[in-house]
Amino acid sequence: MxxxxxxxxxxxxxxxxxxxxxxxxxxxxxxxxKIPGPTSMALKQKMDPLHQTTSxxxxxxxxxxxxxxxxxxxGNTFLDIYTQISSLPLGYNxxxxxxxxxxxxxxxxxxxRPALGxxxxxxxxEGLAKALTSIAPKGLKAVQTMLCGTSAxxxxxxxxxxxxxxxxxxxxxxxxxxxxxxxxxKQPGTPKLSVLGFQGxxxxxxxxxxxxxxxxxxxxxxxxxxxxxxxxxxxxxxPLSSNQAYNDAQDKECLQDVQEKIDEWKxxxxxxxxxxxxxIQAEGGDNYxxxxxxxxxxxxxxxNGICFIVDEVQTGxxxxxxxxxxxxxxxxxxxxxxxxxxxxxxxxxxxxxDFRVKEAYRIYNTWVGDPTKLFLLQKVIEVIRxxxxxxxxxxxxxxxxxxxxxxxxxxxxxxxxARGLGxxxxxxxxxxxxxxxxxxxxxxxxxxxxxCG
Amino acid sequence: MxxxxxxxxxxxxxxxxxxxxxxxxxxxxxxxxKIPGPTSMALKQKMDPLHQTTSxxxxxxxxxxxxxxxxxxxGNTFLDIYTQISSLPLGYNxxxxxxxxxxxxxxxxxxxRPALGxxxxxxxxEGLAKALTSIAPKGLKAVQTMLCGTSAxxxxxxxxxxxxxxxxxxxxxxxxxxxxxxxxxKQPGTPKLSVLGFQGxxxxxxxxxxxxxxxxxxxxxxxxxxxxxxxxxxxxxxPLSSNQAYNDAQDKECLQDVQEKIDEWKxxxxxxxxxxxxxIQAEGGDNYxxxxxxxxxxxxxxxNGICFIVDEVQTGxxxxxxxxxxxxxxxxxxxxxxxxxxxxxxxxxxxxxDFRVKEAYRIYNTWVGDPTKLFLLQKVIEVIRxxxxxxxxxxxxxxxxxxxxxxxxxxxxxxxxARGLGxxxxxxxxxxxxxxxxxxxxxxxxxxxxxCG
Numbered sequence: 018m019x020x021x022x023x024x025x026x027x028x029x030x031x032x033x034x035x036x037x038x039x040x041x042x043x044x045x046x047x048x049x050x051k052i053p054g055p056t057s058m059a060l061k062q063k064m065d066p067l068h069q070t071t072s073x074x075x076x077x078x079x080x081x082x083x084x085x086x087x088x089x090x091x092g093n094t095f096l097d098i099y100t101q102i103s104s105l106p107l108g109y110n111x112x113x114x115x116x117x118x119x120x121x122x123x124x125x126x127x128x129x130r131p132a133l134g135x136x137x138x139x140x141x142x143e144g145l146a147k148a149l150t151s152i153a154p155k156g157l158k159a160v161q162t163m164l165c166g167t168s169a170x171x172x173x174x175x176x177x178x179x180x181x182x183x184x185x186x187x188x189x190x191x192x193x194x195x196x197x198x199x200x201x202x203k204q205p206g207t208p209k210l211s212v213l214g215f216q217g218x219x220x221x222x223x224x225x226x227x228x229x230x231x232x233x234x235x236x237x238x239x240x241x242x243x244x245x246x247x248x249x250x251x252x253x254x255x256p257l258s259s260n261q262a263y264n265d266a267q268d269k270e271c272l273q274d275v276q277e278k279i280d281e282w283k284x285x286x287x288x289x290x291x292x293x294x295x296x297i298q299a300e301g302g303d304n305y306x307x308x309x310x311x312x313x314x315x316x317x318x319x320x321n322g323i324c325f326i327v328d329e330v331q332t333g334x335x336x337x338x339x340x341x342x343x344x345x346x347x348x349x350x351x352x353x354x355x356x357x358x359x360x361x362x363x364x365x366x367x368x369x370x371d372f373r374v375k376e377a378y379r380i381y382n383t384w385v386g387d388p389t390k391l392f393l394l395q396k397v398i399e400v401i402r403x404x405x406x407x408x409x410x411x412x413x414x415x416x417x418x419x420x421x422x423x424x425x426x427x428x429x430x431x432x433x434x435a436r437g438l439g440x441x442x443x444x445x446x447x448x449x450x451x452x453x454x455x456x457x458x459x460x461x462x463x464x465x466x467x468x469c470g
Numbered sequence: 471m472x473x474x475x476x477x478x479x480x481x482x483x484x485x486x487x488x489x490x491x492x493x494x495x496x497x498x499x500x501x502x503x504k505i506p507g508p509t510s511m512a513l514k515q516k517m518d519p520l521h522q523t524t525s526x527x528x529x530x531x532x533x534x535x536x537x538x539x540x541x542x543x544x545g546n547t548f549l550d551i552y553t554q555i556s557s558l559p560l561g562y563n564x565x566x567x568x569x570x571x572x573x574x575x576x577x578x579x580x581x582x583r584p585a586l587g588x589x590x591x592x593x594x595x596e597g598l599a600k601a602l603t604s605i606a607p608k609g610l611k612a613v614q615t616m617l618c619g620t621s622a623x624x625x626x627x628x629x630x631x632x633x634x635x636x637x638x639x640x641x642x643x644x645x646x647x648x649x650x651x652x653x654x655x656k657q658p659g660t661p662k663l664s665v666l667g668f669q670g671x672x673x674x675x676x677x678x679x680x681x682x683x684x685x686x687x688x689x690x691x692x693x694x695x696x697x698x699x700x701x702x703x704x705x706x707x708x709p710l711s712s713n714q715a716y717n718d719a720q721d722k723e724c725l726q727d728v729q730e731k732i733d734e735w736k737x738x739x740x741x742x743x744x745x746x747x748x749x750i751q752a753e754g755g756d757n758y759x760x761x762x763x764x765x766x767x768x769x770x771x772x773x774n775g776i777c778f779i780v781d782e783v784q785t786g787x788x789x790x791x792x793x794x795x796x797x798x799x800x801x802x803x804x805x806x807x808x809x810x811x812x813x814x815x816x817x818x819x820x821x822x823x824d825f826r827v828k829e830a831y832r833i834y835n836t837w838v839g840d841p842t843k844l845f846l847l848q849k850v851i852e853v854i855r856x857x858x859x860x861x862x863x864x865x866x867x868x869x870x871x872x873x874x875x876x877x878x879x880x881x882x883x884x885x886x887x888a889r890g891l892g893x894x895x896x897x898x899x900x901x902x903x904x905x906x907x908x909x910x911x912x913x914x915x916x917x918x919x920x921x922c923g
Contacts, residue, residue: 056592064595067603068613071830076592079582080575090592101585102836114581119572122533127580127842128567129532130815132554139509139529139543142517150520160521164617165837171676175693182692196687202695206687210694222835223624224696225677234649234659235831239635240628241663242655243677243694359836362583377524378688382675383555383812384618389580389842 041110042084046463047094054091082109087465095465102467103299106334106360106397117396126388133162134385141388148394149365154341156351157367162386166330166358167221172380173354173366174225174291177324178210179379180372181290184322190376210290211243211282213275213323215250217301220293220328229293232301246278246289250298251306255434256422268310272317279321291324292317296342299331302470303443305436308346315348324372327352334360335401338411338439345438362397363390414439443469494563495537499916500547507544535562540918548918555920556752559787559813559850570849579841586615587838594841601847602818607794609804610820615839619783619811620674625833626807626819627678627744630777631663632832633825634743637775643829663743664696664735666728666776668703670754673746673781682746685754699731699742703751704759708887709875721763725770732774744777745770749795752784755923756896758889761799768801777825780805787813788854791864791892798891815850816843867892896922 053061053075060076081088085108087097100108107114117123122140131138138144149160161176163169182205186192191199191206199206214220214229221227222236228243230236251267254260279289294314298304306314318325332342334357339345343352353372358364363386374380401407418437421444425432434445446452452468459466506514506528513529534541538561540550553561560567570576575593584590591597602613614629616622635658639645644652644659652659667673667682674680675689681696683689704720707713732742747767751757759767771778785795787810792798796805806825811817816839827833854860871890874897878885887898899905905921912919 060592060595064590064598066611067595067598068615069827069833071828072587072834073590074588076594077584077589079578079584079591082582087589101583101589104585104836105582109582110578111581115577118577118580124568124571125532125563127571128564128846129535129558129562130554131530131532132557134525135527136530136540136554137517137526138532139513141529142513142520145517145520158519162521165621165835167835168618168620168676175675175677178694179692191687191691195691199687199691199693200684202681202690202697206691207695208692222628223621223676223678224628228655231653233831234644234652235829237655238644238648238652238659239632239661240652241631241696242660243696244655247655374522375524376688378686380522381525382618382620383557393581 043086043088043094045094046086046096048461048463049093050091052089052093052460054089054093056090060090079109084108084111093463095460095463097465099465099467100360102359103331103336104359106362107400111400113400114393114396117392120392123389123392126392130384131388132383132385133388134381134383138388141391144388144391144395148363148391148398149367152340152398153367154351154355155344157355157369159370159373160367161365161380162391163358163364163366164384164386165364166328166356167223167226167364168382169330169356169358169364169366170220170226170293170326170328171223173326173356173368174212174293176366176368176372176374176380177291177326177354178208179374180324181210181288181322182208209287211245211287212291212293213246213248213278213282213289214293215248215271215295215298217250217298217304218247218293218295219298219300219331220295221330232298244287246282248275248278250294250301250304251310252304253307253436255436257307264307265309268307268313271310272313275314275317276321279317279323289321289323291326293326293328295328295330296332296337296345297438297441299441300469303436303441305438311343311346312348315350315352318353324353326354326356326366328356330356330358330364332441333357335407335410336360336439336441338414339407342438342441362394363387410439414442418442445470496539496541496547498547499539499549501914501916502546503544505542505546505913507542507546509543513543532562537561537564546916548913548916550918552918552920553813555812556784556789557812559815560853564853566853567846567849570845573845576842576845579845583837584841585836585838586841587834587836591841594844597841597844597848601816601844601851602820605793605851606820607804607808608797610808610822612823612826613820614818614833615844616811616817616819617837617839618817619781619809620676620679620817621835622783622809622811622817622819623673623679623746623779623781624676626779626809626821627665627746629819629821629825629827629833630744630779630807631661632827633777634663634741634775635661662740664698664740665744665746666699666701666731666735666742667746668701668724668748668751670703670751670757671700671746671748672751672753672784673748674783685751697740699735701728701731703747703754703757704763705757706760706889708889710760717760721760721766724763725766728767728770732770732776742774742776744779746779746781748781748783749785749798750790750891750894752894753922756889756894758891764796764799765801768803768805771806777806779807779809779819781809783809783811783817785894786810788860788863789813789892789894791867792860795891795894815847816840863892867895871895898923 057076061070076090078088087095195206216231219230219232228245249271253264282289315325327343354366354368356366421435425435432444456468510529514523529543531541540548648659669684672683672685681698702724706717735742768778780796807819807821809819874888878888885897909921
């Protein structure tokens with residue numbers, strides 16, 4: 018049973034050093050009521066006839082939340098090391114973001130929202146360069162903005178399918194046969210291609226993305242899916258240094274499974290066109306792959322003419338000690354595509370020039386993103402650079418993981434498998450029930466964290 | 471060949487009456503350069519290495535755009551009767567929205583974005599009531615917010631699948647067999663259900679939604695799809711009053727096709743769980759169904775135990791002379807679900823209480839919408855009511871359609887099939903080339919409109 022209790026204090030935990038936040042930030046956690054408190058309970062009851070409330074945990078007083086601290090509707094103050102759902106890059110009400118949001122161009126972009134794909138703002142090229150090109154993964158340049166992680170992954174996959182079929186046509190655009198048959202959903206226009214994912218993966222909740230998601234049954238049950246292959250993902254023993262033989266064998270077994278699945282789906286005439294993988298399976302239990310695993314996986318993709326997509330929706334943004342978790346792998350060439358969202362505020366993906374779609378309106382929708390999110394991201398990147406937050410994440414991460422390992426040795430009957438990268442860290446409990454008990458206790462004491470796996 | 475040249479001046483065209491806009495709104499269109507002009511061309515060249523530009527038509531100077539007028543980066547002024555892509559409810563820089571966006575809670579919700587499904591703002595229940603419950607389709611109350619039209623449709627369909635399978639289990643939640651088998655993507659956990667769409671339909675561009683989209687080949691080609699049924703959609707002759715027998719026969723033929731497809735997919739063991747339909751197939755060529763067609767379609771859905779979803783992503787918001795186009799049908803009970811986005815700023819869907827999902831985290835994602843969009847929508851609804859914009863849309867629509875019919879009779883060799891509802895209107899050209907020529911000419915004269923079909 019993999020259980021995660023602590024993850025991604027991330028950049029947020031570090032901005033305590035910024036004076037302007039420190040002045041408004043609560044001095045520490047303070048819990049006055051049962052969780053959820055009476056005000057949250059009353060709001061839930063009020064909302065229930067209007068909107069599902071089954072997954073609502075707390076109503077938050079965002080006006081009173083600052084820096085690392087989230088204040089709920091009952092006045093309880095939590096140290097939020099989970100940063101919503103890994104989705105706030107600089108904590109609550111960061112003063113630089115609040116100032117930026119008062120700018121007139123911010124307000125205009127909000128109330129006069131462009132259909133970005135056709136009528137972008139005239140400052141959009143500059144915004145792209147400042148916010149996204151400036152943090153592009155090494156070796157990548159072109160980017161496509163989207164609204165969220167799921168739409169980033171879906172569209173990256175669509176772009177890969179288009180690339181795959183264009184290759185099959187010798188570089189030519191869709192011909193008459195393809196255009197006519199796709200309206201009947203017959204081959205060649207509607208191909209029988211597949212995407213290979215991994216056991217334990219989470220890539221989103223649309224029907225396409227659920228077809229390669231294998232983290233929890235409750236996300237998948239009752240929903241039809243594409244018949245796409247799922248390969249084994251390494252499950253290492255920690256500490257890595259004393260389990261090398263076991264872990265190497267894990268890599269080998271999983272990579273062999275990948276090649277077998279590719280061959281099997283080829284025999285079924287459903288070529289694997291895409292391999293999609295997370296650097297750390299977060300939702301699935303904080304499962305890591307070694308640099309060697311990912312290097313070899315990339316090679317398998319290349320050898321089989323498959324697009325290699327790294328899903329950094331949860332890992333991108335700095336928590337691992339780099340903006341991109343895959344930069345720890347030492348790849349000799351970049352992944353074909355890298356998707357992002359959450360902490361990077363706008364969704365989207367970077368892609369290699371070979372994967373560019375030549376025809377208009379194939380990767381398209383009404384909004385294709387949101388310029389207000391791009392403005393926010395520009396400011397976030399500026400603050401990360403100015404305040405050296407990536408470097409701080411590395412040094413805090415080091416301390417944090419040392420302490421987690423120490424804690425594990427003190428409670429060795431309960432805790433195992435302490436692991437992490439930067440401030441992205443986890444430790445296992447013997448059962449889900451024991452994990453949930455700790456999470457509940459932590460929240461009752463004012464530490465907002467989460468379980469996974 | 472169905473061709474649309476004019477659509478949805480919508481509410482935007484009406485706010486000219488609001489004095490505060492009129493003062494800033496340009497006096498009329500004025501085009502100084504070729505379209506696209508040199509500044510737009512230069513920006514495109516600058517952006518091309520960073521982001522696809524194939525579908526970019528113009529770069530817009532949103533700071534100078536007011537009311538019904540869009541000003542581009544070259545200083546050309548267009549009367550925008552297309553309101554971006556039917557996605558601006560009150561035109562450009564509406565003063566009430568600009569003022570609202572300066573409010574502190576607006577800024578907080580922007581820079582401290584909640585994971586709405588778990589940690590909503592404490593004013594979220596009230597915001598839902600003001601913005602969405604207040605405009606709920608007659609007979610519906612519960613709503614689910616989402617980010618865009620595609621995610622609204624995908625999640626409505628997921629919710630319908632869950633309802634269908636829960637019904638099959640006699641009202642019970644997923645059992646062990648379902649939970650275990652869905653992780654292997656086998657039955658019963660991963661069912662072989664289908665969604666019935668219509669020829670000419672457009673419901674979005676994810677793999678799921680493309681499987682029931684049949685508007686244009688370029689959207690679908692090279693992308694794998696679910697094997698789901700597509701039924702015929704009426705293609706009426708206009709004016710309706712002199713073509714009743716033909717049009718009634720269209721309804722009959724299409725409804726018969728729906729029942730045949732349901733039976734066929736039942737025999738294939740891929741039960742149709744959902745019928746999804748647009749009130750007006752906008753992208754597909756402004757094709758209408760009669761009230762009788764939709765009444766009978768709803769009955770077929772009910773008789774076969776199928777969820778009936780009306781996709782109002784393009785029609786919702788007021789352009790048809792009502793917030794909801796389906797309210798023109800005189801249904802005796804509401805649709806099971808109604809989806810929306812675009813002019814309603816936030817995506818989402820209303821659903822009947824029977825379709826509520828009981829278990830947590832099944833209809834869920836990190837953001838499940840965006841509170842800033844809900845704040846904006848609150849203000850939009852306020853302005854629509856205060857300024858009587860729905861009523862104005864009706865009266866302007868009447869004039870507009872009379873004039874369109876008159877224009878058609880003057881140019882009867884070129885124009886045919888004038889049709890519309892409110893300010894949502896279209897007329898056909900003999901060929902796509904002739905349509906495109908007119909659209910191009912209109913834009914060169916400063917009238918921003920679009921083609922479809």
